[in-house]
């Protein structure tokens with residue numbers, strides 16, 4: 001079920017009218033549908049029902065405590081990439097023993113804390129990191145569960161900035177070198193080898209790169225067995241794409257089926273790290289048109305949200321749908337660039353959209369639940385916006401709009 005639908009000519013989040021949301025909480029604001037998140041979770045979980053599995057939601061996609069809490073209650077594990085994300089997950093009620101820790105730059109303090117709370121596994125991205133984890137585990141009298149994140153050199157056919165599984169990327173350990181790094185790990189006194197991991201990129205819309213990578217990982221796993229190294233789990237990362245526009249990403253069921261068939265009847269626990277597919281289409285950014293502006297060349301709709309609130313269009317030329325919340329029944333269709341008030345030409349949320357608009361209209365930027373608020377900033381001294389969660393007929397504020405004083409609370413002037 002699509003949780004964002006028009007009812008009586010007004011866009012709703014579940015049963016809540018988005019005009020009412022804008023009045024109650026102000027604009028801009030992010031609005032998330034709790035039901036949509038739950039639906040996506042169940043879709044993913046059910047698709048893996050026949051296999052022992054652990055779904056570790058990728059916290060970076062949307063790390064709001066309320067969203068982490070919804071997923072924790074559903075039994076999710078979490079994929080984290082920083083000490084900050086670790087504390088967020090614990091704060092939101094997530095279980096430490098369902099956390100995988102990815103990322104190329106884990107610090108001493110982050111590793112120590114993860115060992116102390118007892119995470120499921122470190123996804124190790126280099127030999128140097130492996131040695132560091134071994135040393136810290138030794139110092140505090142623990143054994144560290146690890147998997148190597150391997151780089152299978154597969155083209156994920158996505159935007160180059162979010163492709164991670166090619167030789168020239170900084171991520172993972174070259175898969176051809178992995179057998180020798182596993183051999184080294186097996187000799188380290190404070191390391192427990194538990195699995196293997198691979199994440200080749202984000203917003204993948206075809207299944208072939210996933211299958212290519214999985215086949216390479218399975219070859220490695222077979223080779224390791226001959227070396228006397230038996231794994232317990234295989235982590236296929238995240239990356240499944242969603243529909244923003246005309247993409248036709250594989251369904252969750254087809255994706256899960258394809259990967260399970262590569263693994264066959266092997267006795268491994270399968271781990272996944274989905275982010276976007278769980279939350280992207282569960283959120284919208286609600287914004288108001290401040291002005292309409294016409295130049296000899298163009299029509300602009302200047303809105304109260306900007307690239308600091310949602311950077312994906314500026315950063316990746318990403319396309320996200322723009323829906324009028326209470327569309328006009330009549331008026332003139334114009335082709336608008338939807339732009340923010342920030343002093344950058346790259347400050348656009350959408351380009352060339354055919355809309356009937358007036359100043360004061362409310363718009364919903366769709367598919368904004370993933371990598372939206374999480375990537376927002378205070379550029380141009382703009383307070384980060386409020387976040388609202390909707391469930392059925394109810395809405396709650398899950399993050400207050402920042403106040404200006406918050407923005408300089410940590411600063412001081414140097415009176416000289």
Ligand SMILES: Cc1ncc(COP(=O)(O)O)c(C=O)c1O
Nearest residue numbers: 058102202238239273274275276
């Ligand atoms: C290691 C890792 N796991 C999981 C994800 C989640 O990816 P996605 O949101 O595309 O599912 C990412 C981001 O691409 C990542 O870097």
Ligand SMILES: N[C@@H](CCCC[NH3+])C(=O)O
Nearest residue numbers: 060162202203312370371
């Ligand atoms: N931030 C990216 C996804 C990056 C995934 C991080 N590994 C996006 O908005 O599409």
